[in-house]
Amino acid sequence: MPPPVNRRTGFSRRAQFSTFIGYVVGVIGVFIGAVLLVIYAVDKTAFSGARGLAADATAPAARLTAGGRTAGTNIFAVIAGYFVTGAENARLQREVALARVRLVQAAALADENRQLKAELHLANSGSQHPVANAWLIASTDSSTRRFATISAGYSDGVRTGMPVVSPLGLVGRVLETGHKSARVLLVTDSESVVPVKRASDGLPGFATGRPDGLLQLRLISLGINPLKPGDAFVTSGSGGLYWPGTPIAVVSSLTHDGAVARVLGTPLASAFVTVQSIWNPIADTTLPPPPSTDLRSKPRS
Amino acid sequence: MIAPRLLGSQSAAARPRLNRTASPLVAYFTPWFTIVLASTMPGWAYIASSPLMPPLGFLMLLAWRQLNPGLLPVWAGLPLGLIDDLFSGQPPGSGVLLWSVAVLGLELVEMRWPWRNFLVEWMVSGTIIAVYLLFAGVIANGRNPPDWLALMPPQILISILVYPLIGRLVARCDRWRLTPFRIVR
Numbered sequence: 038m039p040p041p042v043n044r045r046t047g048f049s050r051r052a053q054f055s056t057f058i059g060y061v062v063g064v065i066g067v068f069i070g071a072v073l074l075v076i077y078a079v080d081k082t083a084f085s086g087a088r089g090l091a092a093d094a095t096a097p098a099a100r101l102t103a104g105g106r107t108a109g110t111n112i113f114a115v116i117a118g119y120f121v122t123g124a125e126n127a128r129l130q131r132e133v134a135l136a137r138v139r140l141v142q143a144a145a146l147a148d149e150n151r152q153l154k155a156e157l158h159l160a161n162s163g164s165q166h167p168v169a170n171a172w173l174i175a176s177t178d179s180s181t182r183r184f185a186t187i188s189a190g191y192s193d194g195v196r197t198g199m200p201v202v203s204p205l206g207l208v209g210r211v212l213e214t215g216h217k218s219a220r221v222l223l224v225t226d227s228e229s230v231v232p233v234k235r236a237s238d239g240l241p242g243f244a245t246g247r248p249d250g251l252l253q254l255r256l257i258s259l260g261i262n263p264l265k266p267g268d269a270f271v272t273s274g275s276g277g278l279y280w281p282g283t284p285i286a287v288v289s290s291l292t293h294d295g296a297v298a299r300v301l302g303t304p305l306a307s308a309f310v311t312v313q314s315i316w317n318p319i320a321d322t323t324l325p326p327p328p329s330t331d332l333r334s335k336p337r338s
Numbered sequence: 339m340i341a342p343r344l345l346g347s348q349s350a351a352a353r354p355r356l357n358r359t360a361s362p363l364v365a366y367f368t369p370w371f372t373i374v375l376a377s378t379m380p381g382w383a384y385i386a387s388s389p390l391m392p393p394l395g396f397l398m399l400l401a402w403r404q405l406n407p408g409l410l411p412v413w414a415g416l417p418l419g420l421i422d423d424l425f426s427g428q429p430p431g432s433g434v435l436l437w438s439v440a441v442l443g444l445e446l447v448e449m450r451w452p453w454r455n456f457l458v459e460w461m462v463s464g465t466i467i468a469v470y471l472l473f474a475g476v477i478a479n480g481r482n483p484p485d486w487l488a489l490m491p492p493q494i495l496i497s498i499l500v501y502p503l504i505g506r507l508v509a510r511c512d513r514w515r516l517t518p519f520r521i522v523r
Contacts, residue, residue: 059412063442066416070435074477077429084423084430091424095378102382177427178386179393179493181475181486184427185385225387227479227486248479248486250387303387 082213089215092175092186096218099174100188103308166314169193173208173308174218181248183226185209189312190217198278200313206284206302207231207272208310219312224285225250225300233285234273235264241273242295244285250303252286255295264288264296280316358518368515369402369410370418372508377422388489392497394504395422396470399437400463401501401508403444415441432477440466464498471497 046052076083118125171189189195191214199211201221209223222229225246233244233254240263242256254270256262268288274281286298377395399418402410415437422433447462454462471494479486 060442062411062413062416063438063445066413066419066438067435067442069416070419070431070433070438073423073431073434074429075431077431087430088424091421095425098378099382106382106384173385175381175425176385177381177389177425178383179380179389179391180427181389181478181489182427183387186381223387248388248489300387308385 085213088220089190089213089218092218092220093190093215096174096186096188096215099186100172103172103174103188106308168199168312168314169195170309170311171219173221173310176223181227183223183229183246183250184212185221185223187219187221187310187312188217190215190219192216193312195219195312196315198315200279200283200315201310202283202313203302203310206286206300207279208302210278211312224252224302231279231285232273232275233270236269236271236284239273241275242270244270244298247297250300251289252298252300253292253295254286254288254298259294262291262293262295264291266290266296268296270298274316277317278315280313357522359520359522360516360518361520365515368511369406370414372511373398373402373418374421377418378425381425389493390496392493392500393426393471393474395426396437396440397467397497397501397504398508400440400444400466401505403441404459404463405505405508406512407444407448410441412441412445413438415439428474428478432474436470436473436477440470460502463501467497467501468494
């Protein structure tokens with residue numbers, strides 16, 4: 038048991054004064070915190086500079102741990118491999134056989150697509166321009182908000198708003214940039230809203246982050262819920278920002294107005310990510326030109 | 339005298355203490371430095387999809403204040419909370435506000451109950467940790483539906499259970515802080 042601290046300042050004016058000032062500043066700290074919260078509520082970009090600086094300062098150390106983290110994950114995967122290899126092998130062989138057939142079908146479709154685009158005189162340049170490749174080096178794992186830090190920043194060409202993807206799917210978008218690091222709003226954050234569509238038929242909706250790391254899908258058209266578990270969703274690209282066709286989630290369970298979906302590019306699995314340029318549908322040359330006036334004034338038969 | 343040096347087995351305790359004193363810089367800045375380090379570190383552990391890591395910086399602050407109350411001033415929550423806000427992902431200001439309130443709260447407990455044992459200290463800090471995490475959640479998702487509340491119990495439990503370990507670590511740091519490695523001439 039530690040002895041209580043002697044708080045008697047005696048007759049020393051200096052000691053009395055410094056103790057008093059200590060309490061005053063302590064209370065002022067509470068008010069400063071409240072004021073900062075209000076400032077942030079009004080202007081969300083107010084502290085991005087300071088955050089960028091802080092992320093830059095810790096990026097080298099965070100990068101080292103990112104490497105160790107990847108190695109650690111691999112070790113567990115290797116150990117798990119010893120137990121499930123046989124069943125996994127059989128399943129994979131079945132899947133490869135199916136995938137070969139699908140691949141042929143897809144090639145035929147791609148060919149047909151190319152022909153149709155040629156007939157419509159569309160340029161076939163809808164490629165998604167990667168800006169930078171980066172490690173996911175840190176995340177806010179003690180807070181209820183979902184941010185991550187990537188190891189590429191303003192000097193690598195990363196700008197605010199750029200989508201961040203992994204080979205598995207959409208991860209998030211850049212929120213603030215530092216010099217050599219950037220802060221990413223993950224799709225699972227509660228403030229993240231991504232316009233999506235069902236991969237099979239283009240049924241439109243929105244994907245909002247849930248605090249438990251899943252996504253809440255809400256459909257634009259209300260009515261009978263047409264979703265089924267296992268439905269895959271991709272970004273629709275409406276409103277710009279995210280490139281259309283990026284895989285994002287698979288429905289895991291249904292709710293009354295949509296579904297709860299599992300994120301495909303779950304950050305735990307994707308240590309290495311790509312930052313893409315912002316998709317700007319106005320400037321996209323792959324879209325057909327807007328209908329001209331003489332088309333509209335065509336006499337009706 | 340030569341043999342242990344050759345073997346490299348000189349521990350801190352066995353080191354000669356004559357003509358040596360603790361560095362005032364280390365003695366004063368160790369708590370600040372360890373808290374800042376603990377604020378930045380939880381983010382490196384893994385890329386999270388839900389909050390699970392204890393707020394290590396906050397636990398460290400509580401532990402230093404409980405172990406050695408005179409070391410950090412009452413206003414320590416202001417600068418340290420500000421630094422924590424840069425890394426924690428909370429809205430800026432939430433750390434400043436909650437850390438300042440927590441330190442003032444600990445100060446009140448200390449004035450009211452000067453003699454405490456381990457269990458009382460743990461109960462006090464456990465209560466502060468739970469309240470802190472809940473209010474941090476409120477500040478971060480005030481406008482959203484309250485489904486984030488369901489995720490809080492595991493993190494609160496882990497944080498409370500981890501706290502005594504952080505206390506031991508802080509005690510180690512407190513001993514190291516006063517290691518006499520500066521040679522007085």
